[in-house]
Amino acid sequence: xxxxxxxxxxxxxxxxxxxxxxxxxxxxxRIAYETWGELNxxxxxxxxxVTGLSPDAHAAANAGNPEPGWWEAMLGPGKPIxxxxxxxxxxxxxxxxxxxxxxxxINADTGELYRLEFxxxxxxxxxxxxxxxxxxxxxxxxxxxxxxxxxxxTALALLIRHPGLARNHINISGAARALPFSxxxxxxxxxxxxLDPQWNQGGYDETHYPESGMRMARKLGVIxxxxxxxxxxxxxxxxxDSDRAxxxxxxxEFEVESYLExxxxxxxxxxxxxxxxxxxxxxxxxxxxxxxxxxxxxxxEEQVRRGLAAIRVEKAxxxxxxxxxxxxxxxxxxxxxxxxxxxxxxxxxxxESPQGHDAFLVDIARFGPAVAGFLDxxxxx
Amino acid sequence: xxxxxxxxxxxxxxxxxxxxxxxxxxxxxRIAYETWGELNxxxxxxxxxVTGLSPDAHAAANAGNPEPGWWEAMLGPGKPIxxxxxxxxxxxxxxxxxxxxxxxxINADTGELYRLEFxxxxxxxxxxxxxxxxxxxxxxxxxxxxxxxxxxxTALALLIRHPGLARNHINISGAARALPFSxxxxxxxxxxxxLDPQWNQGGYDETHYPESGMRMARKLGVIxxxxxxxxxxxxxxxxxDSDRAxxxxxxxEFEVESYLExxxxxxxxxxxxxxxxxxxxxxxxxxxxxxxxxxxxxxxEEQVRRGLAAIRVEKAxxxxxxxxxxxxxxxxxxxxxxxxxxxxxxxxxxxESPQGHDAFLVDIARFGPAVAGFLDxxxxx
Numbered sequence: 001x002x003x004x005x006x007x008x009x010x011x012x013x014x015x016x017x018x019x020x021x022x023x024x025x026x027x028x029x030r031i032a033y034e035t036w037g038e039l040n041x042x043x044x045x046x047x048x049x050v051t052g053l054s055p056d057a058h059a060a061a062n063a064g065n066p067e068p069g070w071w072e073a074m075l076g077p078g079k080p081i082x083x084x085x086x087x088x089x090x091x092x093x094x095x096x097x098x099x100x101x102x103x104x105x106i107n108a109d110t111g112e113l114y115r116l117e118f119x120x121x122x123x124x125x126x127x128x129x130x131x132x133x134x135x136x137x138x139x140x141x142x143x144x145x146x147x148x149x150x151x152x153x154t155a156l157a158l159l160i161r162h163p164g165l166a167r168n169h170i171n172i173s174g175a176a177r178a179l180p181f182s183x184x185x186x187x188x189x190x191x192x193x194x195l196d197p198q199w200n201q202g203g204y205d206e207t208h209y210p211e212s213g214m215r216m217a218r219k220l221g222v223i224x225x226x227x228x229x230x231x232x233x234x235x236x237x238x239x240x241d242s243d244r245a246x247x248x249x250x251x252x253e254f255e256v257e258s259y260l261e262x263x264x265x266x267x268x269x270x271x272x273x274x275x276x277x278x279x280x281x282x283x284x285x286x287x288x289x290x291x292x293x294x295x296x297x298x299x300x301e302e303q304v305r306r307g308l309a310a311i312r313v314e315k316a317x318x319x320x321x322x323x324x325x326x327x328x329x330x331x332x333x334x335x336x337x338x339x340x341x342x343x344x345x346x347x348x349x350x351x352e353s354p355q356g357h358d359a360f361l362v363d364i365a366r367f368g369p370a371v372a373g374f375l376d377x378x379x380x381x
Numbered sequence: 382x383x384x385x386x387x388x389x390x391x392x393x394x395x396x397x398x399x400x401x402x403x404x405x406x407x408x409x410x411r412i413a414y415e416t417w418g419e420l421n422x423x424x425x426x427x428x429x430x431v432t433g434l435s436p437d438a439h440a441a442a443n444a445g446n447p448e449p450g451w452w453e454a455m456l457g458p459g460k461p462i463x464x465x466x467x468x469x470x471x472x473x474x475x476x477x478x479x480x481x482x483x484x485x486x487i488n489a490d491t492g493e494l495y496r497l498e499f500x501x502x503x504x505x506x507x508x509x510x511x512x513x514x515x516x517x518x519x520x521x522x523x524x525x526x527x528x529x530x531x532x533x534x535t536a537l538a539l540l541i542r543h544p545g546l547a548r549n550h551i552n553i554s555g556a557a558r559a560l561p562f563s564x565x566x567x568x569x570x571x572x573x574x575x576l577d578p579q580w581n582q583g584g585y586d587e588t589h590y591p592e593s594g595m596r597m598a599r600k601l602g603v604i605x606x607x608x609x610x611x612x613x614x615x616x617x618x619x620x621x622d623s624d625r626a627x628x629x630x631x632x633x634e635f636e637v638e639s640y641l642e643x644x645x646x647x648x649x650x651x652x653x654x655x656x657x658x659x660x661x662x663x664x665x666x667x668x669x670x671x672x673x674x675x676x677x678x679x680x681x682e683e684q685v686r687r688g689l690a691a692i693r694v695e696k697a698x699x700x701x702x703x704x705x706x707x708x709x710x711x712x713x714x715x716x717x718x719x720x721x722x723x724x725x726x727x728x729x730x731x732x733e734s735p736q737g738h739d740a741f742l743v744d745i746a747r748f749g750p751a752v753a754g755f756l757d758x759x760x761x762x
Contacts, residue, residue: 116630180616180637181609187638188600190631192573195593201630212576216597219569228562228709235561236681237668249497249582250571250658254665256561257568277631284635287618300618325706328609 004270005099006056008064009034009092012136014101014129021128024119028108031129032057032092032099034064036075037083039139046139047081047375048166049090050130050158052149053279054271056098059090073364080364080372081146085379089137093154094129095121095279097272103202104272114274116202121278123150123286127157131165142166143378146371148360149173149327150279153286156335159311160291168378169316169339170371172360173324175331176288176304176338182326185224186280192216193273202274210273215264217276222263227323227356231256288338301334308338316346317374319360319367321353347374385651386480387437389445390415390473393517395482395510402509405500409489412510413438413473413480415445417456418464420520427520428462428756429547430471431511431539433530434660435652437479440471454745461745461753462527466760470518474535475510476502476660478653484583485653495655497583502659504531504667508538512546523547524759527752529741530554530708531660534667537716540692541672549759550697550720551752553741554705556712557669557685557719563707566605567661573597574654583655591654596645598657603644608704608737612637669719682715689719697727698755700741700748702734728755 009032017025034057039046049059049071060075061068075081081088095118097104103118110117134142145166147155152174159166175182193199196213204210235256239245246252252261289303291310298306316339320332329350336348351366353359360367390413398406415438420427430440430452441456442449456462462469476499478485484499491498515523526547528536533555540547556563574580577594585591616637620626627633633642670684672691679687697720701713710731717729732747734740741748 177618179609179618180612180635181604183618183635184600184604184612184637184641187633187635187641188597188604191600192597194629194631195597216569216573216576219565219572220601223562223565223569228560228706231561231565237558237561237564237670248575250575250662252568254561254564254568256565260565260568281631289618325609 003097003099003104003272004056005032006058006065006067008062009057009099010064011099012133014132018129020119021122021124022120026101026119029094029101029129031094031101031133033133034058034062034090036060036062036088037086039087039137043139044141044143045085046087046089046134046137046142048130048134048142048145049075049088050126050145050147050151050154051090051093052151053093053276053283054267055092056096057090057092059088070361074368074371080368081375082372086143086375089133091130091133093150093279094126095275095282097275100129102272103274103278116274118274118278121282123153123282124157124161126154126282127161130154131158131162134165144168144170144375146170147172147174149357150283152327152335153283156288156308156311157286159313160288160307163312167314169313170374171316171318171332171335172367173320173327173332173357174318174335175286175327176308176335177300178284178286179331183284185220185326186284189217189220190277190280192220193277199273204273209269211268214268214271214273214276218264218267219260222260224326225356225358227325227354229323230354230356233354235259304334305338305341308335309342311339311342311344313339313344315374315378316344317349317370318346319349319351319370321351321356321359321363323354324357324359326357384478384480384485384653385437386413387439387446387448389443390438390480391445392480393514395513399510401500402503402505403501407482407500410475410482410510412475412482412514414514415439415443415471417441417443417469418467420468420518424520425522425524426466427468427470427515427518427523429511429515429523429526430456430462430469431507431526431528431532431535432471432474433532434474434657434664435648436473437477438471438473451742455749455752461749462756463753467524467756470514472511472514474531474660475507476656476663478656481510483653484655484659497655499655499659502663504534504663505538505542507535507663508542511535512539512543515546525549525551525756527551528553528555530738531664533708533716534664537669537689537692538667540694541669541688544693548695550694551755552697552699552713552716553748554701554708554713554738555699555716556667556708557689557716558681559665559667560712564665566601566707567665570598570601571658571661573601574658580654585654590650592649595649595652595654595657599645599648600641603641605707606737606739608706608735610704611735611737614735616640685715686719686722689716690723692720692723692725694720694725696755696759697725698730698751699727700730700732700751702732702737702740702744704735705738705740707738
């Protein structure tokens with residue numbers, strides 16, 4: 001319905017038509033991106049960042065937009081992803097509402113919003129679009145592709161579908177396939193939106209907007225993005241002050257409920273519901289086992305192992321945290337093991353962050369050195 | 382709205398008025414219960430079972446109702462809770478809709494359903510009501526009180542408020558206090574019901590019924606009752622056959638989604654929404670730290686430890702499973718440690734069940750011997 005494009009965001013047009021993996025094609029589609037640092041003369045210092053479901057391309061402050069970005073502490077001059085050495089590109093995912101073409105964009109063929117007329121979206125489509133951006137910026141080979149969360153899936157899709165495009169890879173709290181617990185959570189988030197009468201089969205507007213569905217989806221998201229361990233210390237059983245308590249029957253009473261409420265309030269009108277549905281489902285569909293090369297009779301675990309082993313990178317780093325219930329640690333272990341089976345120097349780094357799936361956004365004390373150390377090795381070694 | 386009372390269920394009237402912990406009182410209230418086995422001449426072989434949120438008093442087949450109960454494999458002649466040796470009582474919780482008085486019952490004062498006029502319900506009220514049933518059955522002292530899930534809270538409340546009523550205790554996947562992750566989950570379940578326009582501030586009927594809210598609440602419940610580990614093995618990424626797939630936009634596609642759908646469908650019209658809200662909130666409020674005896678300046682963990690240490694039982698067993706995200710294992714450890722600090726011979730038994738919080742209902746291979754062994758010791762030692 002509405003797009004939310006940070007100032008300073010630039011765009012690159014996708015080829016038109018841009019074929020979609022599950023059928024159909026986009027016409028006149030484009031990808032939003034931002035950059036940090038300078039591409040060197042050899043054009044071998046480029047890093048691509050692909051994101052989770054909701055972030056835009058504004059990962060950190062830059063010349064075009066001095067506002068802090070969603071990974072501000074990680075990216076910039078002298079930071080773990082050091083823009084004094086690297087030329088860093090961050091793309092907004094295809095299908096999002098933050099500058100790249102998605103269900104909330106105008107369909108050039110009709111002059112109307114796409115809404116549910118947007119073709120079925122796969123993680124692979126986002127990867128193909130990101131690969132196009134890299135090429136369009138004059139880069140033949142990335143030094144590294146970094147993917148967080150959903151972006152960890154996108155990065156793997158890019159590596160398998162565009163061999164040679166990236167020499168190295170960092171996968172942060174990502175997965176090579178969706179497993180049933182996370183499918184169940186996302187399915188329930190989508191159901192919350194779909195059950196909201198105001199969703200209206202995707203035909204909402206600003207006045208008739210599926211606010212209840214979006215708040216439920218976001219709250220469930222936040223519950224699964226963090227961890228019980230973190231919340232025990234952070235909220236415990238602390239109650240709201242009486243002046244903040246909710247007078248409604250069964251209304252909010254505990255700090256943790258207010259925290260969720262705040263997150264929901266900040267999100268519901270800042271992300272397009274149809275885009276949410278498309279991106280959410282694309283994660284459920286993702287399975288690197290699809291690239292196992294004729295192993296139809298194998299179990300999914302072995303298919304995924306073969307898919308990962310078919311990827312060619314030099315060095316790889318898979319990072320995860322013990323408290324992540326959405327992309328659990330064994331999924332990052334699976335990525336490292338599979339890439340190693342394919343010949344990569346692949347490391348698995350489990351971190352003790354209490355913050356769960358979202359730890360990479362906040363626990364820079366642990367994630368920063370892990371990422372910086374790996375990138376330093378690429379530069380010096 | 383509707384009560385769901387299994388055939389053969391009996392009732393015991395509560396004192397009228399029956400004062401409620403947070404204020405108000407019930408008039409003409411009653412508790413549904415069933416029994417197994419015979420009370421011996423010394424009246425010292427009685428076991429009380431207090432349940433989770435949704436079960437009725439029909440834990441297993443008995444003379445009054447030969448249908449299998451919700452804990453059929455655990456309770457009966459020759460079973461882990463052996464009715465050839467023990468006289469077993471199971472009560473339906475106060476506030477439920479399965480025979481005990483609750484928001485779906487007629488308020489004797491008005492002749493109308495209580496709905497939201499039901500007084501605020503605490504775990505302690507359920508414990509006091511269960512204690513009354515025990516006394517009314519002519520039992521001065523229970524050999525053991527067994528509580529599962531919410532019932533683990535109820536059992537602790539019974540022990541602290543009715544000293545001497547039970548000699549021993551088994552706490553299964555229970556907790557001495559609600560922690561923020563489980564509060565957040567339950568708050569979201571309640572919000573799903575409250576947001577459903579058909580809930581109508583508790584004023585629904587069969588025709589205008591908050592079905593969407595209840596299905597969301599139940600699905601979220603089932604997600605947190607089981608575990609990711611179990612589902613990886615059970616569902617993996619298996620799709621529905623095309624004839625079972627859902628044609629709606631973003632409809633069901635994976636087996637795990639269909640499993641949740643089946644659970645929701647079986648539940649939504651079989652449990653009263655207002656009762657669900659009351660019982661759910663009672664868990665959030667529960668904090669054995671309230672009984673720490675003047676430790677207002679202490680942190681909640683120490684308050685709870687003192688509350689537990691104020692309980693007097695001879696032997697106790699706290700059982701939990703590694704995969705429980707709703708009542709995590711450290712909460713059963715906390716119970717065992719606290720009871721031991723109060724002088725009990727208290728054991729903590731973590732089990733390797735993959736089934737999460739609900740394991741006690743299904744993993745009888747692990748839970749059965751743990752419970753049977755403890756009860757045998759009580760009988761022989």
